[in-house]
Amino acid sequence: MTTQGKLFLAPIRKNIKNALDIATGTGIWAIEFAQQFPEAEVIGTDLSPIQPEYVPKNCRFEIDDAEDEWAFRTKFDFIHGRALLSCFRDPGAVIRQAFNALVPGGYLEFQDGIFPMSYVGPERTDTALYRWNELVLSGAERAGLCWTNVQHYKRLFEEAGFEDVVERRFYWPMSPWPKGRYYKSIAALFQEDMLSGLEGFSFKALGLHGWSTDKILEFLEDVRKDMKDTSIHAYITVVIVYGRKPSGASQVS
Template sequence: MADASVGADHDDENATPYSAASSQTVSVAQNVSMVSWGSGSAPSLPSVDNDSQADTHSISESVRSSTVSLDSSLYHFVQENGRTYHRYKEGRYFLPNDTAEQERLDLQHQLFTIAIGNKLNIAPIPDNPQRVLDIATGTGIWAIEFAIQHPESEVIGTDLSPIQPQYLPPNCKFEIDDAEDEWTFSAPFDFIHGRALMSCFNDPRAVVLQAFASLRPGGTMEWQDALFPMSYVGEPPTAATSALCRWNELMLEGVSRLGRSWSNAQHYKRYFEEAGFEDVVERRFYWPTSPWAKGAYFKTVAAYFQADMLAGLEAMSLKVLGVLGMTPMEVREFVEEVKRDFRDTSVHAYLTVTYIYGRKPQNPR
């Protein structure tokens, strides 16, 4: 989260800047035809492939070699169940921040970009927007890649965990901050980006309002997030017969007890419109849990989504299912059952992901 050589941009005394320089990121080489979905602005719902293992081996191999570990700054973290968690505002975010989780987040970054044709965003924005903000930036990989692709933009990323690399592009910096606190940036932004926010905020509507106020007239915001629970092609299973179905139900119950909701993404479009955004556009994409779906696009997305979830299921589940009374051992045993469903091509499950953007009017009321 923080940069250093360029100094802190944020006026909040709790925001902690730290050092920066230059960096490189790794992107996945993809055949354009592999990640295209034909006509239209988004892929239609996936359909079942009766030969689901065809052409999946090479895709899986590319997934395994697609991420890069990023050196993180040396900070003290909270240790629990063999994982580490953020110290600043301890407990606000219930996923870990250790090396394993950072590598998963970088893999997840590839998934979000591949799903939309190897792009960082779908919103129409200028070539080099002057000031760009990435909230809940995680490892900072989106902000870093955006800064590299837009060298004339000033890119700022904020997060609760200081897990970003020390060496950055000169136009990129990070700050430790909570997007649910009052925003006190010294100047407005031209583009605000947020991704995988469903576990981050108690009140995402309030964050949308603060973001709207922090944009220049004519500025754009884009959020990318998942719609839980997962859906199915064909007759859905029940919690009694499917570990994956049971996991979805238990996770929704657990996050509710933690004071959060994993159903907020379905309301993002309304939040944007109520805040005052114009020309709000929502595009939905679909991530199969395994290569059960037809077509190279869906098989590629499925390979990345499955790898992301197999790596992250335990981390996602430990605290959330723990509040329901499950011990760490019980959680880990249950997670292994859920992983089997993720690998099972007879389970035709998929996650719906929304990419939504809107523009602040030139003359806001």
């Protein structure tokens, strides 16, 4: 819905041969991309084998950690990743590996959300939602992860050697507080996504602060109320960044 039904924004060729979806999750993007490009071979990689068994013939999934050394037998015309903000200790290293794994002229595209949330008007520092943002960030840091790297993706693409790097920004409200059908629809979907995944997002991060299960569950009830409160004008910025590997480019380390 954010991109009017487009799976990607990069100006890739229609006759691409090989595509890679890192941290594919359920595999839904890789499956839909394979359906749109039936002549391409599409690989989705993830740490968890949670993808469906029945997929298009030109799509397959592999268990792999994108932070390990990449050892694919082929080069790719297009590499895609989305919702990666919580995944990598060093996203710059992943971007450099993607650069090396592309054919000259190939594209890398990341779609991700900038965390923590932003606010229209003054930050509501008195809310459980605001405190949750801070606690999750600091908990992730205790686990050796940084959830604030998305804002640096464009620079990291350029430092890796990509050319014609484009960054586009979109906005997802936390609740249907803005006017207009588009933002209210986006908000309804984003809110449902956050509410259904809240415990999964939170338990490890808050547990690293020494919180008990009961304390976490009690706190999350207040966070849920804030996520539904239309007087709290919170939102996240969704960034889509893509860049092209130059012709004749060398490997980067």
